[in-house]
Amino acid sequence: MSREWVPFGALAATVILIQLVTMFTNTQYYLTQLIMAALYSIVVIGLCLLMGYAGQISLGHAGFFAIGGYTAAVGTTLNLLPHRDHVLVRMAERAGLTIQTTNSWGVDILYFSPWITLLAALLLSGVISLLIGIPVLRLRGHYLAMATLGFGAIIYYILLGSRFLGEADGIYDVPGFGLPGGFTFDGARNNRVLSYYFVWALVIGLMVLMHNLVNSRPGRALRAIHGNEPAAMAMGVDTARYKLSLFVLSAVCAALGGVFMAHYNGGMGPTEAGTLKAVRYVAIVAVGGMASLWGTLGASVVLNFLSLRGYFGSLDDAVFGVVLITVMLVAPDGILRRLGMYTLRRNRDTAPDAFPVSAEKQVQRGTA
Amino acid sequence: MPSRFLRKSRCSVALLEVNDLFRSFGGLRAVDQVSFTVPNGMIKGIIGPNGAGKTTLFNLIAGSLVAESGTIFFDGRPVSGLPPHRIAARGIARTYQNVKIFRQMTVLENVMVGCHQRSRGGFLAGMLRLPFTVREERRVRARSLELLEMLGLPEVADQDASALAFGRQRSVELARALALEPRLILLDEPAAGLNIRETVQLAQTVRSIRDLGITVLIVEHDMSLIMDISDEIVVLDFGRKIAEGTAQQVRRDPEVIRVYLGDEDAEG
Amino acid sequence: MSSELIIQYILSGVTSGSVYAIVAIGFNIIYNTTGIINFAQGEFVMLGGMIAISLVPFMPLPMAVALAVVITAAVGALAQIAFIRWLKRPHVLQLIIITIGLSILLREAALHIWDEKVRSLPYFTGTVVTSVRIFGAYVSPQVFWVLGVCGAAVVLLSLFFGRTLIGQAMRACSADPLAATLCGINQKNMVTLSFVISAALGALAGCVVSPITQTHYECGTPLAIKGFTVAIVGGLGNSTGAVAAGLLLGIIEAFSISIMPMAYKDIIAISILLAVLSYRPTGLFVRREVGALKEF
Ligand SMILES: Nc1ncnc2c1ncn2[C@@H]1O[C@H](COP(=O)(O)OP(=O)(O)OP(=O)(O)O)[C@@H](O)[C@H]1O
Ligand SMILES: [Mg+2]
Numbered sequence: 001m002s003r004e005w006v007p008f009g010a011l012a013a014t015v016i017l018i019q020l021v022t023m024f025t026n027t028q029y030y031l032t033q034l035i036m037a038a039l040y041s042i043v044v045i046g047l048c049l050l051m052g053y054a055g056q057i058s059l060g061h062a063g064f065f066a067i068g069g070y071t072a073a074v075g076t077t078l079n080l081l082p083h084r085d086h087v088l089v090r091m092a093e094r095a096g097l098t099i100q101t102t103n104s105w106g107v108d109i110l111y112f113s114p115w116i117t118l119l120a121a122l123l124l125s126g127v128i129s130l131l132i133g134i135p136v137l138r139l140r141g142h143y144l145a146m147a148t149l150g151f152g153a154i155i156y157y158i159l160l161g162s163r164f165l166g167e168a169d170g171i172y173d174v175p176g177f178g179l180p181g182g183f184t185f186d187g188a189r190n191n192r193v194l195s196y197y198f199v200w201a202l203v204i205g206l207m208v209l210m211h212n213l214v215n216s217r218p219g220r221a222l223r224a225i226h227g228n229e230p231a232a233m234a235m236g237v238d239t240a241r242y243k244l245s246l247f248v249l250s251a252v253c254a255a256l257g258g259v260f261m262a263h264y265n266g267g268m269g270p271t272e273a274g275t276l277k278a279v280r281y282v283a284i285v286a287v288g289g290m291a292s293l294w295g296t297l298g299a300s301v302v303l304n305f306l307s308l309r310g311y312f313g314s315l316d317d318a319v320f321g322v323v324l325i326t327v328m329l330v331a332p333d334g335i336l337r338r339l340g341m342y343t344l345r346r347n348r349d350t351a352p353d354a355f356p357v358s359a360e361k362q363v364q365r366g367t368a
Numbered sequence: 369m370p371s372r373f374l375r376k377s378r379c380s381v382a383l384l385e386v387n388d389l390f391r392s393f394g395g396l397r398a399v400d401q402v403s404f405t406v407p408n409g410m411i412k413g414i415i416g417p418n419g420a421g422k423t424t425l426f427n428l429i430a431g432s433l434v435a436e437s438g439t440i441f442f443d444g445r446p447v448s449g450l451p452p453h454r455i456a457a458r459g460i461a462r463t464y465q466n467v468k469i470f471r472q473m474t475v476l477e478n479v480m481v482g483c484h485q486r487s488r489g490g491f492l493a494g495m496l497r498l499p500f501t502v503r504e505e506r507r508v509r510a511r512s513l514e515l516l517e518m519l520g521l522p523e524v525a526d527q528d529a530s531a532l533a534f535g536r537q538r539s540v541e542l543a544r545a546l547a548l549e550p551r552l553i554l555l556d557e558p559a560a561g562l563n564i565r566e567t568v569q570l571a572q573t574v575r576s577i578r579d580l581g582i583t584v585l586i587v588e589h590d591m592s593l594i595m596d597i598s599d600e601i602v603v604l605d606f607g608r609k610i611a612e613g614t615a616q617q618v619r620r621d622p623e624v625i626r627v628y629l630g631d632e633d634a635e636g
Numbered sequence: 637m638s639s640e641l642i643i644q645y646i647l648s649g650v651t652s653g654s655v656y657a658i659v660a661i662g663f664n665i666i667y668n669t670t671g672i673i674n675f676a677q678g679e680f681v682m683l684g685g686m687i688a689i690s691l692v693p694f695m696p697l698p699m700a701v702a703l704a705v706v707i708t709a710a711v712g713a714l715a716q717i718a719f720i721r722w723l724k725r726p727h728v729l730q731l732i733i734i735t736i737g738l739s740i741l742l743r744e745a746a747l748h749i750w751d752e753k754v755r756s757l758p759y760f761t762g763t764v765v766t767s768v769r770i771f772g773a774y775v776s777p778q779v780f781w782v783l784g785v786c787g788a789a790v791v792l793l794s795l796f797f798g799r800t801l802i803g804q805a806m807r808a809c810s811a812d813p814l815a816a817t818l819c820g821i822n823q824k825n826m827v828t829l830s831f832v833i834s835a836a837l838g839a840l841a842g843c844v845v846s847p848i849t850q851t852h853y854e855c856g857t858p859l860a861i862k863g864f865t866v867a868i869v870g871g872l873g874n875s876t877g878a879v880a881a882g883l884l885l886g887i888i889e890a891f892s893i894s895i896m897p898m899a900y901k902d903i904i905a906i907s908i909l910l911a912v913l914s915y916r917p918t919g920l921f922v923r924r925e926v927g928a929l930k931e932f
Binding site for chain 3: 057132136140141145146147150160162282315320322325
Binding site: 223231237245249 | 430432451452453456457461462464468469470471472473477480481482484485487488489490491493494495496497501504505508544545548
């Protein structure tokens with residue numbers, strides 16, 4: 001194993017160690033928050049690539065998270081029994097894509113397999129992000145921020161205003177996600193350890209993929225876009241396409257997190273699409289050092305864990321506001337980097353500075 | 369008609385052909401009906417006072433700006449209206465008057481981005497680190513190091529490019545442009561900010577670039593440099609082409625002398 | 637649709653539209669001096685309303701409103717001084733995130749100072765049931781307060797920027813900060829001043845509209861999005877455009893209620909925003925050519 005993979009090994013070891021410690025100290029309840037923190041981390045890892053490496057801000061990722069979550073929730077709570085004669089339902093049933101059980105109310109239900117809805121969620125978020133990304137990614141800075149914020153708000157209002165989507169209550173009674181080996185990913189206490197390992201395996205896998213991406217040809221192109229977009233174009237990088245692909249990729253990541261969150265919590269509400277959530281994701285990437293996958297993961301786990309355990313009390317959202325401003329004032333390229341914890345990312349993960357001082361504007365005014 | 373015939377007959381040997389190019393900003397005619405051709409393998413100079421429209425002309429050729437009228441042919445095919453990355457893919461590379469380095473990427477990585485067009489591998493391949501991408505990566509790295517070697521930068525390969533001295537950033541830009549393996553390279557004032565020794569070295573580099581078979585279009589204020597290395601020179605003033613010819617011809621052109629009146633370089 | 641109903645819709649649209657226009661002008665003022673979009677603009681409106689509501693038991697209404705405006709302006713100044721003024725060459729992304737953080741702080745502060753209850757100022761004249769009859773439609777007199785105050789604010793602002801030395805200095809800063817500094821204009825003070833003015837303006841709008849639309853600690857963000865929509869549609873930095881676009885959006889929203897569920901009303905503005913940003917970011921009322929020199 002080359003040195004490159006040491007951090008991943010260390011992460012895996014930490015994941016295992018934490019589980020063992022909670023087992024021996026009888027504090028397994030911590031795993032619940034660690035599972036949810038991992039799910040939010042999936043969103044943030046994608047956003048880190050988009051924001052930190054390619055320099056494109058998005059305040060719409062809470063929207064994609066919700067799209068994922070709601071697709072899974074709707075798909076797996078829709079009772080198909082009354083529509084059993086419909087040709088599509090029959091086909092799905094025959095293909096083994098549905099599940100029939102009796103729910104907690106003693107009612108017989110037939111619903112789509114979570115695998116189908118997972119696929120649908122990823123597809124849907126991919127298509128929506130593609131459609132929204134094409135026009136919106138032509139924008140920069142404030143405009144991009146506002147446009148993505150607007151997109152998130154639209155999703156929020158749709159969720160809030162649609163009877164079909166449960167309005168303010170959202171959707172509940174979402175079943176667990178049945179995985180091979182007869183194990184179910186859900187919030188049940190006796191599934192907790194396995195669920196914990198499952199999501200963290202997901203996170204580690206995603207980290208590996210993203211780490212590879214950052215250090216590949218397209219990754220370099222993305223960082224070049226951040227470093228100097230006109231020059232990247234002149235070097236033959238199809239910047240629009242790269243930005244769009246990354247936007248879609250990060251949106252699909254967000255949806256992935258949302259899907260499993262819906263299964264884990266047994267439901268999802270419209271606040272998941274709210275502006276505050278979107279800002280929270282941005283804050284986490286900022287704290288993590290913008291262009292640092294590891295920093296982002298660390299910030300995500302710590303902040304989400306503390307927040308989910310209620311350490312911030314009623315100041316929960318305020319804390320993120322303070323954190324956001326403080327980071328931007330004191331250490332715009334990330335607290336972790338300021339603290340000198342950047343040894344991990346020195347050689348391989350080197351990425352564009354969070355805020356390259358752009359001479360562009362002066363150049364255009366002054367000499368061009 | 370005869371002029372048209374002339375243009376056509378030249379087309380076969382011209383790598384770049386610019387016809388009646390026009391672009392304005394508000395009311396300002398930055399490039400005004402400019403036409404010229406650049407034969408394959410030539411070093412062609414473009415000179416003109418500040419604000420003459422030289423950079424704008426480059427931006428039009430490279431596709432960063434869209435012309436309001438006029439056409440550009442590269443290697444016999446129209447490139448006007450294409451986005452910059454497509455033009456780059458056709459084989460036109462450029463450097464900038466105000467260096468545009470990729471910040472917070474190493475010198476080597478900067479050059480490796482230049483290889484973008486000449487390598488393969490998309491998102492999925494990159495994420496999965498498919499075997500072919502590993503091979504590509506190795507090849508691109510070796511090629512970029514070679515170019516750094518050629519431009520005298522091998523020892524700074526792993527340094528942050530934006531932390532380099534200005535002159536060396538220019539070299540990085542040049543290496544990056546060469547990594548594209550272009551057929552035509554546009555150099556916008558490559559000698560600006562260089563000292564005399566570096567300037568002499570630059571002249572050598574430009575010649576060796578041409579010797580690699582790359583056609584060079586170069587904007588420069590340093591008259592002795594441009595007169596020395598250019599096979600032909602185009603003179604712009606207020607967006608219009610006022611003269612074109614060899615260094616000898618241009619130097620004697622009354623219009624050029626008028627524009628550069630009092631400028632010693634123009635005399636010698 | 638009866639003509640009374642149409643008038644009713646138009647007036648209600650114009651009322652909310654003028655508030656959008658005021659928020660948009662608040663965006664414009666700061667944008668023009670700094671190039672920043674202040675994401676906390678909506679929170680100034682909310683703060684103005686909230687503060688006035690708290691003050692009104694202790695003093696006459698006009699004084700409560702005036703004091704609320706002053707306090708909000710002070711908050712605007714403090715925020716700018718604390719979070720923005722001292723930054724050296726901040727990056728756009730940094731500024732975006734700071735103002736977003738600021739909006740969250742103001743909102744959370746409001747939540748803790750007050751609570752999540754919906755409140756409102758008393759009607760400036762009469763009560764909820766008081767109404768004036770025009771063209772057969774019954775309209776609350778507060779509508780005229782909103783129109784009057786917003787209209788007056790727009791006129792005063794244009795006089796300020798057009799006629800006074802300070803106003804012209806602020807415009808100079810937007811046109812060319814360096815040259816303005818060379819002319820002896822203290823650019824930093826001008827930027828702080830722009831925050832003060834737009835905070836005050838937002839607060840004023842927040843007060844006059846409070847009896848009609850009510851005030852709530854969360855009401856800032858939707859207002860900010862709509863104000864921004866209006867600013868964009870009108871052409872960022874163009875206040876005449878903002879007024880036109882504000883009224884237009886207000887009226888469209890008012891009529892939308894008759895054809896689609898109330899819950900989706902807020903989606904209209906955002907859809908317009910996305911559409912305009914995507915296809916004509918220079919705004920509808922600005923010539924494309926002029927806008928082409930801006931960076932989006
Ligand atoms: N993006 C732009 N917007 C407005 N005007 C522009 C723009 N780019 C160039 N100009 C104007 O066009 C004219 C030509 O500019 P250009 O940069 O092409 O000149 P140049 O010959 O390269 O000058 P220099 O020798 O100073 O580099 C100048 O008057 C300049 O102000
Ligand atoms: Mg130039």
